[in-house]
Amino acid sequence: xxxxxxxxxxxxxxxxxxxxxxxxxxxxxxxxxxxxxxxxxxxxxxxxxxxxxxxxxxxxxxxxxxxxxxxxxxxxxxxxxxxxxxxxxxxxxxxxxxxxxxxxxxxxxxxxxxxxxxxxxxxxxxxxxxxxxxxxxxxxxxxxxxxxxxxxxxxxxxxxxxxxxxxxxxxxxxxxxxxxxxxxxxxxxxxxxxxxxxxxxxxxxxxxxxxxxxxxxxxxxxxxxxxxxxxxxxxxxxxxxxxxxxxxxxxxxxxxxxxxxxxxxxxxxxxxxxxxxxxxxxxxxxxxxxxxxxxxxxxxxxxxxxxxxxxxxxx
Amino acid sequence: xxxxxxxxxxxxxxxxxxxxxxxxxxxxxxxxxxxxxxxxxxxxxxxxxxxxxxxxxxxxxxxxxxxxxxxxxxxxxxxxxxxxxxxxxxxxxxxxxxxxxxxxxxxxxxxxxxxxxxxxxxxxxxxxxxxxxxxxxxxxxxxxxxxxxxxxxxxxxxxxxxxxxxxxxxxxxxxxxxxxxxxxxxxxxxxxxxxxxxxxxxxxxxxxxxxxxxxxxxxxxxxxxxxxxxxxxxxxxxxxxxxxxxxxxxxxxxxxxxxxxxxxxxxxxxxxxxxxxxxxxxxxxxxxxxxx
Numbered sequence: 001x002x003x004x005x006x007x008x009x010x011x012x013x014x015x016x017x018x019x020x021x022x023x024x025x026x027x028x029x030x031x032x033x034x035x036x037x038x039x040x041x042x043x044x045x046x047x048x049x050x051x052x053x054x055x056x057x058x059x060x061x062x063x064x065x066x067x068x069x070x071x072x073x074x075x076x077x078x079x080x081x082x083x084x085x086x087x088x089x090x091x092x093x094x095x096x097x098x099x100x101x102x103x104x105x106x107x108x109x110x111x112x113x114x115x116x117x118x119x120x121x122x123x124x125x126x127x128x129x130x131x132x133x134x135x136x137x138x139x140x141x142x143x144x145x146x147x148x149x150x151x152x153x154x155x156x157x158x159x160x161x162x163x164x165x166x167x168x169x170x171x172x173x174x175x176x177x178x179x180x181x182x183x184x185x186x187x188x189x190x191x192x193x194x195x196x197x198x199x200x201x202x203x204x205x206x207x208x209x210x211x212x213x214x215x216x217x218x219x220x221x222x223x224x225x226x227x228x229x230x231x232x233x234x235x236x237x238x239x240x241x242x243x244x245x246x247x248x249x250x251x252x253x254x255x256x257x258x259x260x261x262x263x264x265x266x267x268x269x270x271x272x273x274x275x276x277x278x279x280x281x282x283x284x285x286x287x288x289x290x291x292x293x294x295x296x297x298x299x300x301x302x303x304x305x306x307x308x309x310x311x312x313x314x315x
Numbered sequence: 316x317x318x319x320x321x322x323x324x325x326x327x328x329x330x331x332x333x334x335x336x337x338x339x340x341x342x343x344x345x346x347x348x349x350x351x352x353x354x355x356x357x358x359x360x361x362x363x364x365x366x367x368x369x370x371x372x373x374x375x376x377x378x379x380x381x382x383x384x385x386x387x388x389x390x391x392x393x394x395x396x397x398x399x400x401x402x403x404x405x406x407x408x409x410x411x412x413x414x415x416x417x418x419x420x421x422x423x424x425x426x427x428x429x430x431x432x433x434x435x436x437x438x439x440x441x442x443x444x445x446x447x448x449x450x451x452x453x454x455x456x457x458x459x460x461x462x463x464x465x466x467x468x469x470x471x472x473x474x475x476x477x478x479x480x481x482x483x484x485x486x487x488x489x490x491x492x493x494x495x496x497x498x499x500x501x502x503x504x505x506x507x508x509x510x511x512x513x514x515x516x517x518x519x520x521x522x523x524x525x526x527x528x529x530x531x532x533x534x535x536x537x538x539x540x541x542x543x544x545x546x547x548x549x550x551x552x553x554x555x556x557x558x559x560x561x562x563x564x565x566x567x568x569x570x571x572x573x574x575x576x577x578x579x580x581x582x583x584x585x586x587x588x589x590x591x592x593x594x595x596x597x598x599x600x601x602x603x604x605x606x607x
Binding site for chain 1 (some may be wrong): 320341345346347401404406407410413414415417418419420421423424425426428430433451472535539542543545546550578580581584587588591592593595
């Protein structure tokens with residue numbers, strides 16, 4: 001029988017913590033609310049991380065997330081769909097849209113794709129303001145129906161983490177699958193991988209579609225949870241913050257992304273009263289992390305361990 | 316009709332100043348400087364400090380403005396050189412440089428917010444009069460922006476085609492290793508390119524400051540347009556950037572006159588989406604941006 005390693009133990013500890021948390025925090029519904037928000041943003045960060053594996057720096061993740069929530073709102077309000085059905089629709093529409101967009105752009109190189117997706121996100125955001133009659137303009141959409149059967153905040157919390165767990169499991173499986181191997185191979189040595197007949201393009205398509213599907217589902221969930229949508233949630237700043245979570249947590253690791261997102265959102269809640277000093281603090285944190293700790297939070301234990309090993313080695 | 320022409324020219328010139336600076340940085344360092352808009356904002360702030368706050372007490376407005384302009388360009392060019400130094404240890408990693416420049420945006424905007432407050436600042440206009448000639452009228456201030464903008468653009472063109480170091484910069488933009496093998500000091504050229512690019516952003520900010528108001532977030536709008544221009548024209552291509560600036564500037568001016576500004580934006584974005592779907596590498600973009 002295999003022994004449980006450091007990874008398995010910490011994984012089960014984290015899952016257990018999230019399962020028991022509502023019992024501990026029964027009197028603090030606000031904490032649950034923050035954790036639900038953390039779950040929503042973590043999904044987006046995971047999507048970005050998945051795309052980074054295939055050398056795509058996406059700036060349109062937040063747009064697809066918004067597309068999901070607007071789809072949910074329109075399907076339930078204007079078409080009268082069942083909210084559970086609309087939640088699936090919220091995932092499907094961004095998927096189709098991203099597949100269409102990828103058709104022309106999937107073979108672009110990293111820097112170009114970054115600006116390309118950025119411009120798409122800007123165009124989507126502008127459209128929300130301009131097409132006022134249908135999408136609500138700057139006021140957004142209010143009175144979105146909740147999901148039936150989910151009533152208390154604890155139940156929302158469990159639903160959020162159920163979705164998060166499912167998505168994490170899919171991404172984990174994908175990384176271990178053939179596609180994950182191809183992506184890893186291309187990252188290690190692109191020329192060699194290409195000379196062996198491996199192309200990154202099809203993997204990119206799979207990753208793009210999956211990441212945007214997840215973003216859409218979580219967008220629908222977010223719309224149902226908050227009951228109101230505002231285009232100001234979808235500004236480019238929000239997109240940039242996702243990258244801040246990613247780099248602070250540590251890229252290439254599901255746990256790191258979760259940790260970075262949770263840490264940053266809690267910092268924001270704790271230091272909220274500082275008001276106008278916040279952007280300077282965020283900026284300083286980001287610059288420090290990028291220049292000094294490029295591996296992010298998740299690399300810190302390893303760093304300390306390797307430091308001790310180096311001290312021991314000569315004896 | 317002349318009004319549309321002048322509006323279009325005005326839009327285009329500011330866009331050209333910004334996007335050419337950005338393209339220079341892409342050519343020199345192979346990274347996108349997302350903090351370009353923040354540097355534009357800093358340029359505006361320097362002019363506001365010198366002229367609006369009378370940091371340098373001068374009675375002559377023109378002299379004060381000129382000093383403010385030169386100071387803005389010099390400060391921000393220096394900042395650009397420092398940023399290049401920060402970017403160097405990242406070894407051209409696109410993700411890291413992307414996030415570093417995002418951090419810089421947050422930092423600079425936050426610093427201006429903490430330092431000078433959130434309220435809108437106005438820089439006094441240099442010229443109050445309006446020129447009326449051959450059937451159109453134009454505020455002198457805008458005319459001034461046009462003239463100086465064209466002068467800067469022309470100067471840059473001469474620099475890039477005639478000066479030795481300018482030619483070296485173009486060589487680096489074309490082929491980094493090849494340029495290094497010819498004995499060009501690529502680090503120096505990179506730092507100079509970053510300084511010039513950032514200086515151009517500051518020049519645009521300093522020129523625009525008297526026309527609009529100044530606040531920590533003025534950089535976002537122009538820099539977003541600048542990204543659109545670059546995607547339209549082809550990233551890293553100077554002629555593409557200039558052509559797309561004119562295209563975006565004029566489309567916006569024409570549709571703003573006839574259709575209202577909301578629709579104008581939508582038309583620009585629609586144009587963009589069409590180009591993105593048909594020719595994702597942009598009008599002037601080469602095949603080097605596509606995996607084959």
